Amino acid sequence: MNAPWAMLAELTHACPLRCPYCSNPTELAARSSELDTGEWRRIFGEAAALGVVHAHLSGGEPLLRRDLAEIVAAADRAGVYTQLVTSGVGLSERRTGELVAAGLRSVQLSVQSATARESDRIAGVASFERKERAAAAVVASGLPLGLNVVLHRANLDAVGEIIELGLAWGAERIELANTQFYGWGLLNRSALLPTREQLARAEAVVQKYREKTDVELIWVIPDYFDGVPKPCMGGWGAISITVAPDGRVLPCPAAYDLPLDLPNTRDHSLGWIWEHSPAFNAYRGTGWMREPCASCPRRTLDFGGCRCQAYALTGDASRTDPACGLSPDHHLVTELAAGGTFTYRRPAR
Numbered sequence: 001m002n003a004p005w006a007m008l009a010e011l012t013h014a015c016p017l018r019c020p021y022c023s024n025p026t027e028l029a030a031r032s033s034e035l036d037t038g039e040w041r042r043i044f045g046e047a048a049a050l051g052v053v054h055a056h057l058s059g060g061e062p063l064l065r066r067d068l069a070e071i072v073a074a075a076d077r078a079g080v081y082t083q084l085v086t087s088g089v090g091l092s093e094r095r096t097g098e099l100v101a102a103g104l105r106s107v108q109l110s111v112q113s114a115t116a117r118e119s120d121r122i123a124g125v126a127s128f129e130r131k132e133r134a135a136a137a138v139v140a141s142g143l144p145l146g147l148n149v150v151l152h153r154a155n156l157d158a159v160g161e162i163i164e165l166g167l168a169w170g171a172e173r174i175e176l177a178n179t180q181f182y183g184w185g186l187l188n189r190s191a192l193l194p195t196r197e198q199l200a201r202a203e204a205v206v207q208k209y210r211e212k213t214d215v216e217l218i219w220v221i222p223d224y225f226d227g228v229p230k231p232c233m234g235g236w237g238a239i240s241i242t243v244a245p246d247g248r249v250l251p252c253p254a255a256y257d258l259p260l261d262l263p264n265t266r267d268h269s270l271g272w273i274w275e276h277s278p279a280f281n282a283y284r285g286t287g288w289m290r291e292p293c294a295s296c297p298r299r300t301l302d303f304g305g306c307r308c309q310a311y312a313l314t315g316d317a318s319r320t321d322p323a324c325g326l327s328p329d330h331h332l333v334t335e336l337a338a339g340g341t342f343t344y345r346r347p348a349r
């Protein structure tokens with residue numbers, strides 16, 4: 001067993017935006033249940049001792065935590081590199097300055113589309129102008145800015161304009177992430193599902209921009225369409241650990257609904273959770289696999305695909321990911337009806 005090197009710290013599930021593709025669970029952790037500053041301080045110490053070197057401070061919207069600078073400082077003191085994953089709402093120049101002083105190393109800003117009108121429509125809240133100001137504040141602070149755009153039926157045709165926007169805002173890296181269908185995203189799957197033609201057009205546009213710019217353009221594959229499953233999380237319990245706002249610890253940020261007894265950092269150390277908890281050992285390695293994965297030469301490359309997707313679509317997390325063309329359940333991703341309207345995310349209690 002390797003040590004984890006990455007941690008996703010979900011500081012809160014609360015968020016000012018209401019994106020229909022959100023991968024947070026539909027049952028959001030209540031604000032009253034959130035870990036306090038001292039608990040996050042302890043967690044970063046334990047994470048660093050375990051081998052974690054990189055943390056995404058995420059949510060929900062982590063800027064809603066008034067103690068965010070203290071949390072960043074605690075991670076920095078523990079020797080963990082921090083990246084803020086944010087909608088940008090609330091990221092003023094003053095707040096950015098506080099976070100830089102506390103040791104923040106980079107910012108990943110989300111945007112929903114290339115124009116204010118479309119971005120605000122998808123986010124369910126007027127937020128585009130605040131994102132633009134946040135991008136300017138990050139660039140002025142000297143921190144590296146990454147732009148993250150979740151792609152789907154409603155914005156794939158604007159991918160060229162979205163890349164232009166990222167270049168104009170000063171992004172050093174633009175992540176074009178085709179929607180992964182978990183949480184609210186799964187609930188909205190029909191409305192988000194693109195056509196194969198949209199995907200092919202968008203990928204060609206991205207390829208053209210790769211020839212024109214040095215800015216890193218990441219294309220996260222739409223696994224429903226390729227017949228090839230993604231090596232989800234780099235393997236279960238292999239490289240990454242997720243801490244939920246209420247202290248639950250998960251091998252994957254979408255594993256809330258799996259039938260696992262999720263350990264809590266209020267009861268156990270991260271070291272014990274990583275090494276000994278049943279949840280982290282449930283799908284480690286290849287011993288748990290059934291056919292066709294058990295004898296497949298790709299099983300050590302893609303780890304049988306995604307456990308959360310297998311569970312969400314078949315009710316059994318130990319089945320082959322239906323995104324795989326060899327899965328007996330592959331029709332579950334190829335015979336889907338597309339269309340309909342968004343169900344916007346509800347706020348956390």
Ligand code: SF4
Pocket residue numbers: 229292293294296297298299300302303304305320321324325326327
């Ligand atoms: Fe991967 Fe399993 Fe499909 Fe083989 S059968 S490609 S291991 S998901």
Ligand code: FES
Pocket residue numbers: 182232233252253254255305306307308309
């Ligand atoms: Fe959880 Fe893939 S999203 S294992």
